[in-house]
Amino acid sequence: xxxxxxxxxxxxxxxxxxxGKRLDSCLHPLFFTGQGVRFRKLEVILxxxxxxxxxxxxxxxxxxxxxxxxxxxxxxxxxxxDKFAYLVEEQRKIxxxxxxxxxxxxxxxKEDMMKEYLAAAKRLDNxxxxxxxxxxxxxxxxxxxxxxxxxxxxARQLSVQVDSENLHMPNPLSSxxxxxxxxxxxxxxxxxxxxxMWTLKVKVRRK
Numbered sequence: 001x002x003x004x005x006x007x008x009x010x011x012x013x014x015x016x017x018x019x020g021k022r023l024d025s026c027l028h029p030l031f032f033t034g035q036g037v038r039f040r041k042l043e044v045i046l047x048x049x050x051x052x053x054x055x056x057x058x059x060x061x062x063x064x065x066x067x068x069x070x071x072x073x074x075x076x077x078x079x080x081x082d083k084f085a086y087l088v089e090e091q092r093k094i095x096x097x098x099x100x101x102x103x104x105x106x107x108x109x110k111e112d113m114m115k116e117y118l119a120a121a122k123r124l125d126n127x128x129x130x131x132x133x134x135x136x137x138x139x140x141x142x143x144x145x146x147x148x149x150x151x152x153x154x155a156r157q158l159s160v161q162v163d164s165e166n167l168h169m170p171n172p173l174s175s176x177x178x179x180x181x182x183x184x185x186x187x188x189x190x191x192x193x194x195x196x197m198w199t200l201k202v203k204v205r206r207k
Contacts, residue, residue, distance in 0.1 A: 144172035
């Protein structure tokens, strides 16, 4: 773990002195007693996460040879003695990353979804989509306004996503002026009192 690098450098300075002594000279003589003979495991403090062994800062038991030949030379672990335990604990306090806040995913209820649908329907019904076109004689457009263009502009201007089947528009708009396009929305969306159908206002202006 990157945030233990500084702590490991301090441990390296503690273990290796300026005179260039071997790393083994800092170990307790008992670590070398009975080499080649099986004896009980040592308690060490891990300075980084090691797969199938433990996490950084945890105290684990390992074979003396494994500690002496692999963990200690690479500063992956240090003896479980007071001075090393203190250093590791202090480094953990300083460099331990802030725990991520647990994010709980709450499923949207049917009531919430219906409120969103109703708000989108009202925005479509009360809003106006404006497009600009070059025109010919008698306000006829050089290029008609297609359903796909209106869907795109509704998303951009009103921030509402609609599908092609939501617009009842058999033919493209071919003239300047205001147009009312009937909307085909789910019947479950309650319609305001006195209103017969949802509509979308589209205004085509001169470019």
